[in-house]
Structure formats: C-alpha cells, structure tokens
C-alpha cells in the first residue's frame with residue numbers, strides 16, 4: 001500500500017510544482033519507488049522532469065481519466081531517475097476535467113485508477129491552483145496532504161477554505177496535513193513575522209523545513225540554451241541553500257510519513 | 260463606451276491581482292471613472308481593496324452571473340478612492356461557474372451584464388489562474404488584454420496556449436494585447452536574459468514598464484496588526500520603486516489605450 005501525498009494550494013504560484021518535482025526526485029534518489037502524477041493541464045511537473053509532451057504523441061493522464069479509460073500503467077514514463085516514474089499531463093486534461101464533472105462518482109475516478117497500480121512506496125500528485133473536480137480527486141486519493149504556502153497576505157487567505165473543503169471530503173476518514181513554508185526571504189522580517197502570527201493557531205502543522213527563495217531554484221526551472229533537460233535542484237551536484245532545503249524536506253517527510 | 264481590460268494569465272502567482280488593483284486605483288486617482296470586477300472566487304482583488312467580504316452578507320458578482328440574475332449596478336461597492344467602484348467576488352462564484360458551464364451562450368454572460376452599466380471610462384477584470392468559463396467570459400468582454408508574466412520558466416510555457424485561446428475566442432473581432440513583466444529582480448541576470456530571448460518573437464508586445472520585485476509591494480498586501488485597510492502601493496504617500504513602477508504602468512496604459 002503506497003503513501004499518496006497531494007501537493008495542493010488553490011492560491012497560484014506558491015511552489016506546488018517545484019515542491020512536487022523535488023520531493024518526488026529526492027525520495028527516489030533515497031531508493032524509494034516513486035510515482036509522480038501531474039494533475040495540472042498546464043503540465044509544469046511534466047516539463048520540470050524534462051519531458052516535452054508537446055513534441056510527443058504519447059497518451060497522458062487525460063486519456064486515463066477520460067472516456068478512453070486507459071490503464072494508468074500504460075502511460076507511465078521513465079525519468080532520468082531510476083526509481084521515479086511520471087504520469088504526464090497535457091492541455092487535453094482541461095477538457096477531460098469538464099467532462100468528468102457530469103460523471104457519477106466523479107470524485108473517485110482517480111482513486112479507482114490508482115488502486116490498480118502496484119510497486120510504489122510513494123505517489124505524489126501535483127495539483128493546479130483551483131479546487132475543481134481534479135483537485136477534489138487528488139484529495140480523495142491522498143492520505144497525506146502537503147500545502148506549500150508563502151508568508152504573504154493572499155496566500156494565507158485561502159487556507160481556511162482549503163482546510164474546510166478537505167474536512168468535508170474526508171468526512172471521518174483518517175488523513176494528515178502539513179504546511180510547507182516556501183520562498184522564505186532574508187528581508188521582510190516584519191511581513192513574515194506578521195504572517196507567522198496569522199498562522200499561529202495551526203503552528204504545529206508547519207513543517208520544520210522552510211524553503212528559502214533562491215535564484216538557483218528559479219534557474220533550475222528555466223530551460224537552458226543547450227538541450228540539456230531540466231534537473232530538479234534536489235539532485236544538483238553542488239550543494240546550495242535550495243538543494244539543502246529540499247533534501248531536508250525529503251528527510252522530514254520520511255520521518256513523519258514513512259513508506 | 261468604456262475600455263474593458265482583462266488581466267489574465269493561467270499561470271498562478273504572476274502578479275495579476277497586484278496589477279489589477281494598482282492599475283484600477285492608479286487610473287481612478289488620475290480622475291478616470293473605473294470599475295474593478297473581481298472574477299476570481301478567491302476574491303483577492305476584493306480583499307486587496309480592503310473589503311472583508313466574509314464579514315458581510317452583501318451580494319457579489321456570483322449573484323449577477325448566477326440564477327439570481329441581479330443587475331451589476333446593484334452589487335457595486337464604493338472604495339476609499341472616489342472614482343473607483345468594485346464588483347466584489349466570493350467563494351460562491353466557484354459553484355456559479357460550474358452552473359454557467361451548461362448554459363447556452365455561456366461565454367457571453369458577463370458581456371450582456373456589463374453592457375447595462377454606464378459611466379465608466381475603464382473596466383478592469385481580475386481573472387483566476389485557469390482558462391475556464393469565467394476567464395473565457397472576461398476575454399469575450401475585453402477589447403484589451405494585459406498579461407502579467409514573470410521572467411521564469413513555467414510562466415513562459417503557457418503563453419502560447421493563452422494566445423491561441425484568445426485568437427479563437429476573438430475570431431476576427433478587433434483586440435489588442437500586451438505583456439507586463441512582473442517581479443523583475445536585480446540578480447539572476449542569466450535567467451532573465453534567457454527568458455527575454457524566449458520572448459523575442461513577441462518583443463514588440465512587451466510594455467516598457469517593468470514591475471520590480473520589492474518588499475514594499477509584498478507588504479502592501481499583508482493586513483497589518485491594526486485594522487487599517489490595505490492600500491494599493493500606487494496610492495502610497497511615499498515614493499518607492501514599486502509605486503513608481505505602477506504609476507508608470509498607469510501612464511503607459513493611458514497612452515496606448517486611451518479612454
């Protein structure tokens with residue numbers, strides 16, 4: 001039975017994809033069998049692992065959740081990391097999501113699909129920045145929920161919506177959730193201290209690891225001039241604040257949510 | 260006939276709300292009659308203008324686009340800026356959007372509603388980070404499209420999707436679009452230069468104004484300890500890089516898209 005972790009926050013740009021790709025790659029490098037499911041039609045996790053889905057005719061998660069009803073195992077791609085497989089996404093998923101909205105048991109389509117794959121210690125799901133049918137499917141599947149959030153006004157506003165949506169979806173089923181503080185900066189003490197005060201009622205849900213805002217992390221998601229594929233910062237040969245932070249996240253996830 | 264400007268980018272966290280609130284407030288301060296429509300169920304533009312919608316029983320854009328069919332004029336709120344009115348949003352808009360999906364002419368609901376209000380020089384629409392029925396409605400209404408984007412890998416990926424969606428929606432109708440570079444930093448020359456090279460084919464679409472990443476802008480969206488409402492940085496009494504940049508944006512919009 002694998003651990004399924006949904007990486008979610010309906011606020012845009014809080015570091016969900018960066019966290020999903022680095023957590024998945026980092027756990028795989030530690031020897032765990034990992035599946036990363038890209039549930040965002042914009043397919044940023046797919047690009048982040050160096051797969052240019054536009055250039056291929058390959059089927060994606062869209063054909064698994066849609067009327068084609070392909071088995072999940074049929075669309076899995078190898079990545080440069082031996083223990084990491086990817087279920088890629090593409091823009092067709094946006095249309096599939098609209099069609100899913102009118103199906104019976106639309107909330108459990110992904111859960112039924114995941115139940116048929118075996119051999120993974122961790123399944124990581126990257127979500128898009130809305131609480132639509134795709135995100136609800138991720139929350140239904142996952143027993144662990146990781147919420148990347150910045151120490152910023154707008155990012156904190158939506159947390160109570162997300163937590164009450166989660167509560168109503170889980171309806172008594174066991175689950176665990178944690179907040180990951182991302183893009184933490186050295187300046188702006190006043191603002192960040194204010195944000196931490198706002199989070200005080202749920203401070204025991206905040207992971208110890210904090211991801212700093214670093215240029216190296218921003219650069220790691222930018223294709224270079226040469227056709228080298230993107231490499232998640234956690235796997236970088238050099239040690240920097242960004243790679244150290246994501247390695248510490250991998251360690252903390254292994255402690256709190258062992259396979 | 261007012262100028263309708265949609266602020267849109269399906270990538271999350273590119274500075275759409277920050278730009279919508281500051282452009283609207285800046286144009287109003289120059290004496291133009293402005294309406295800001297919050298089309299994001301997360302209602303960040305509504306909070307950004309100091310309206311705590313959770314505390315009120317007020318109707319929002321959700322009741323205008325939904326089956327209640329309220330006139331837009333009935334939900335407009337005054338703001339601290341004399342020439343600026345707000346059409347607030349709230350989380351109910353997410354459910355309204357799902358119901359809109361099955362209506363006939365679902366793409367033109369907002370256009371019909373806006374046609375009935377008068378007296379505004381500019382109508383600014385803040386969009387959520389997806390290309391769903393709400394964003395399509397904004398694109399159908401707007402004759403000007405402003406696309407805030409960061410000089411970052413993921414943000415550039417989605418531009419071609421957005422531009423082809425726009426092309427198919429407008430289907431021959433006149434419109435104009437511009438890109439606004441946001442959160443531009445002093446470091447990371449290599450990454451930003453690479454990003455500008457990727458944008459080269461559409462470089463004449465990039466506005467001259469570039470919005471720097473500043474702590475003052477980030478702080479301007481964070482509620483303080485005291486109950487003072489949030490003030491858009493463009494209206495700040497002190498002059499700083501953030502307020503100057505947004506004042507330059509107001510000027511450039513008035514030049515390129517006069518009322």
Ligand SMILES: Nc1ncnc2c1ncn2[C@@H]1O[C@H](COP(=O)(O)OP(=O)(O)OP(=O)(O)O)[C@@H](O)[C@H]1O
Pocket residue numbers: 011012013014015016017018019040044127128129182183184211212213214215217218219221269270271272388409411412413414
């Ligand atoms: N710790 C960091 N330091 C610097 N830049 C970062 C960091 N984390 C993420 N970024 C950058 O911030 C932007 C947003 O990150 P990312 O795309 O991972 O967020 P997201 O929550 O997945 O966004 P969306 O809501 O669009 O899915 C990206 O350009 C990314 O490269």
Ligand SMILES: Nc1ncnc2c1ncn2[C@@H]1O[C@H](COP(=O)(O)OP(=O)(O)OP(=O)(O)O)[C@@H](O)[C@H]1O
Pocket residue numbers: 010011012013129150152153154155270271272273274275276277278299303386387388441442443470471472473474476477478480
């Ligand atoms: N120029 C800037 N300098 C520093 N911080 C900024 C700047 N512009 C925006 N921000 C901050 O970045 C975050 C994202 O900005 P904003 O919420 O405006 O983006 P958005 O595109 O509206 O996001 P969403 O996709 O969730 O709607 C916010 O915390 C905001 O305060």
Ligand SMILES: [Mg+2]
Pocket residue numbers: 016017018040044127128
């Ligand atoms: Mg993402």
Ligand SMILES: [Mg+2]
Pocket residue numbers: 275276277299303386387
């Ligand atoms: Mg926004």
